[in-house]
Amino acid sequence: MDSNLLKVFIAVANTKSISNGAKELGFTQSNMTLRIKQLEKILGQELFHRTNKGVVLTQEGEKFFPYAVDIVKKVEEATLKIRNINHQELLRIGSTQSNTTIRLSKFIDKLDKDFKDMKLEFVVDSSLNLIEQLLDYKLDIAFVNGKPKQKDLEVLNVFKEDIVLVEPKDKEPENIIYSYKNGCLNRIFLEEYLTEEKKVQYKKVNIENYELILSCVKTGYGVALFSREIIEKFGYENKLKITSMDFRLDTYLICRKDYLPMIEGYLRQITL
Numbered sequence: 001m002d003s004n005l006l007k008v009f010i011a012v013a014n015t016k017s018i019s020n021g022a023k024e025l026g027f028t029q030s031n032m033t034l035r036i037k038q039l040e041k042i043l044g045q046e047l048f049h050r051t052n053k054g055v056v057l058t059q060e061g062e063k064f065f066p067y068a069v070d071i072v073k074k075v076e077e078a079t080l081k082i083r084n085i086n087h088q089e090l091l092r093i094g095s096t097q098s099n100t101t102i103r104l105s106k107f108i109d110k111l112d113k114d115f116k117d118m119k120l121e122f123v124v125d126s127s128l129n130l131i132e133q134l135l136d137y138k139l140d141i142a143f144v145n146g147k148p149k150q151k152d153l154e155v156l157n158v159f160k161e162d163i164v165l166v167e168p169k170d171k172e173p174e175n176i177i178y179s180y181k182n183g184c185l186n187r188i189f190l191e192e193y194l195t196e197e198k199k200v201q202y203k204k205v206n207i208e209n210y211e212l213i214l215s216c217v218k219t220g221y222g223v224a225l226f227s228r229e230i231i232e233k234f235g236y237e238n239k240l241k242i243t244s245m246d247f248r249l250d251t252y253l254i255c256r257k258d259y260l261p262m263i264e265g266y267l268r269q270i271t272l
Contacts, residue, residue: 001042003075006068008035009047013065014136017054069137073259088115088262094123094130094142097180099251101210102229103143103159103272110270115263126183134256141255141267145185148254156267157253162228165190167241168220176222177202178213189249190225210234225249 011021012032022032040047047061057065091111095104104122111118123133127144134142135152147155163186167173177194179187187204194202205222207213213224214236225245231237255261 001071003072005035005039005042006072008032009039009061009068010065010072010137012036012048012055013057013061014138015054016056020054070258073137088118090119090121090140091261091263092121092123092138092140094125094133094139094144096127096130096143096145096184096251097124097208097210098145098186098227098230099143099159100124102227102233103251106272107270110272114266118263126181127185128183131254134254137256137259140259140261141253143251143253145251146189146249147252152257153254154257154260155252155254156264157270159251159253159272161248161250163245163247163249164226164228164231165193165223165243165245166214166217166226166231166236167223167243168218169239169241171220173217173223174221175200175202177204178207178216178222178224179204180208180210180213181206185249186225189247190223193245193247194223214240 008021008025008027011024012018015021015024018032018036019029022029025032027035036047043060043064045060045064046058047064048055049058093104093107108120111120123130123139125133127146130139130142130144131148131150131153133139135150141156143159145161177187177190179190191202191204194200202222207216210226210230211234214226214231214234216222217224218236218239228237228242231240231242253267255264261267
């Protein structure tokens, strides 16, 4: 079976769209449709239901998906070995915005020094979205907030965070929780904490700029949860009321258990 047909199947299944799958692989939509039909003919089963919003896997497609992913992975691994490649050519890295702000540049510098020929690709997103992309084999590793519970994920390293609640110094804040974006675990943890402590419902507001969030908190518009290192980086340590939290929300460097990076040992030992 042609592994390229399987790559087409995986792309369409992940994007739930033939057109989006085509964009991901750089194919035309008609080419993608033809290849899907070829694969369905080989298997003797329909793999997708066509809907007005795109496509969804049939029951047979859902059963076939993990086998397709495994076959493509094994073909890629075999190709690397045949070409006598014994180093990581490309590392696809996912990172939360908080880790990007305080740690990712140091990580890049170390990789550049120790693996000159390795290319890097980056995705910055919320922890929940990064985990989803990692499980879909779209990333090789990811820095996420909090220890993941998914059984298919492996923890490579842990970076301790001093998590603090930030509030305005001399005024009562509005009942607003600021965070970077939906899926941000800082917001989820803070909402649970404040709801339990103060028995008040909070409005949630996303702002994709940490310095602006800190400025809004300083002015009294709401509260937020940060690593202390971020507050210090932007020079707000003396401008806010800062309260240490009694829960851990460390940064975890993770990968798939069945898709360990070739530099696994290096990643387990790295300090940042």
